[in-house]
Structures are given as C-alpha cells and as structure tokens.
Amino acid sequence: MYEIYHNDNIGILDSLSDIDLIYLDPPFNTGKQQAIHGISYTDNYIDYGDFLRKRLYLCYRTLKTIGSLFLHLDYREVHYAKIWLDEIFGRSNFRNEIIWSYDYGGRPKNKWPTKHDTILWYTKSDNYTFKYDEIDRIPYMAPGLVGAEKAERGKTPTDVWWNTIVHTTGSERVDYPTQKPIIIMEWIIKVHSNIGDMILDPFCGSGTTIEAAVKHNRNAIGIDISEQAIQITLERLLKYDY
Numbered sequence: 001m002y003e004i005y006h007n008d009n010i011g012i013l014d015s016l017s018d019i020d021l022i023y024l025d026p027p028f029n030t031g032k033q034q035a036i037h038g039i040s041y042t043d044n045y046i047d048y049g050d051f052l053r054k055r056l057y058l059c060y061r062t063l064k065t066i067g068s069l070f071l072h073l074d075y076r077e078v079h080y081a082k083i084w085l086d087e088i089f090g091r092s093n094f095r096n097e098i099i100w101s102y103d104y105g106g107r108p109k110n111k112w113p114t115k116h117d118t119i120l121w122y123t124k125s126d127n128y129t130f131k132y133d134e135i136d137r138i139p140y141m142a143p144g145l146v147g148a149e150k151a152e153r154g155k156t157p158t159d160v161w162w163n164t165i166v167h168t169t170g171s172e173r174v175d176y177p178t179q180k181p182i183i184i185m186e187w188i189i190k191v192h193s194n195i196g197d198m199i200l201d202p203f204c205g206s207g208t209t210i211e212a213a214v215k216h217n218r219n220a221i222g223i224d225i226s227e228q229a230i231q232i233t234l235e236r237l238l239k240y241d242y
Helices: 009-013 048-062 078-089 148-153 182-192 208-215 227-239
Strands: 002-006 019-024 032-036 039-043 063-073 094-101 116-123 160-162 198-201 219-224
Touching (some): 002 208, 002 227, 009 219, 063 078, 063 182, 198 208
Parallel strands (some): 094 160
C-alpha cells in the first residue's frame, strides 16, 4: 500500500502518526537552480534553518517510539542539521553518521573534489529496528588476506558506503534532478524496517524511497510539492502489482 501526496509536506506531516521509518532528502540549499530535461526547482533559502527545523520536528512527532529517521544532506548544511536533530531527538539517540561516497562528475582544480553526502541516523529510543542479517555484504578489498571462505561470503559495510551516483544514461535514470540510487534506499529499508512497516519520505522527488519500500513489501507515504515529481513517482510504481 502506498499513498502519494502532491502538497507542501508541512500540512501532511502534521496529520500523520505511527511511522516506522522516515527518510528525508530535502533541498540542500545549494543556492542554485536544480534542473534536468525541463524539470527544475529553486534550491535557495533565506532561512534554511527555519524551513528544515519545522519539518524535522513534525517528523519526530510522526515516528513510533521504535522508529528511525535518516536525514540526507551534504557539506553545506549537515553540521547545522546535526545540532537541530540533537535538540529534537536528544544527543543520546544519535546512532550513525553515514558517508555515501561516489566517484563521478567534474573534478575542480582549486580544491579536493567534493564526492560524498552525509546521512544522519537518529532514533526515538534505545529500542529500534536494526536487522544485521539483512545487510548486503560487499567484497573484501584484499580477498587474498582473509581466506577463500571469508572472501566468498564478503564483509559487512562500515559507515562509509561506496556506490556510484545514478548515471545520466543509466537504466535507472528517471530524469529528475538529484535522483539517488535505489540501492542506498534498499540498504536503509531492509535493515531498519520490517515487512508491512510504514515508510515516509516527505521530499519524495524522483520516487526512489517509495519504489524501494514497495519493492520490499513495505507500505509507503510520499509527499512532494512538485507535480512533476509526483508524476514520475507514480510512473515508477506502475511495474508493481498494487
């Protein structure tokens, strides 16, 4: 089951409750116009703190006591966001700073290329979902050092996730600015929720979170203020029997 809302998420968030897992990929406040193939949005805020804090507080209210929240940002605002989340959730409920590192795109010659995003994981309590056995294993970098058995099984990832971005010509591409790879969402959803749980994405954008949730037999709520985002999300879900 999924529900998709074309609206500002403020009003919708205020009406929700009993959410098991929230993933937010809000605008990053880059100061730019994000655009691709005629789809665009303005990513520039006079008071980004006020914009995001209100929504983080409402997300906290919607979560179950055993729920988790993942906030996906980059270097511009994530250090401020961690302070806001510490205030809302409590510092003791901070679980991980996950670094999603990728290697694609331009390389400036006046600084080290910026090739990572940060995902902050917070819970409402010490009782939360973490399904270790659902973690997808990855290859050892030096398999000859660990033996054949371990090399074949692979190792569990750390808090640094290496995965490329969605390529502009890749089969996964849906021509939406800032689209995230579905494997990132699958890792989060499989490990931090159970079949039948309710997953919420208040900035659903290209629909990656919603598709990953439906694909893995979770329920989902997606919200976006962009009509184009909603249309793309619904088109992605047509392949599922819902």
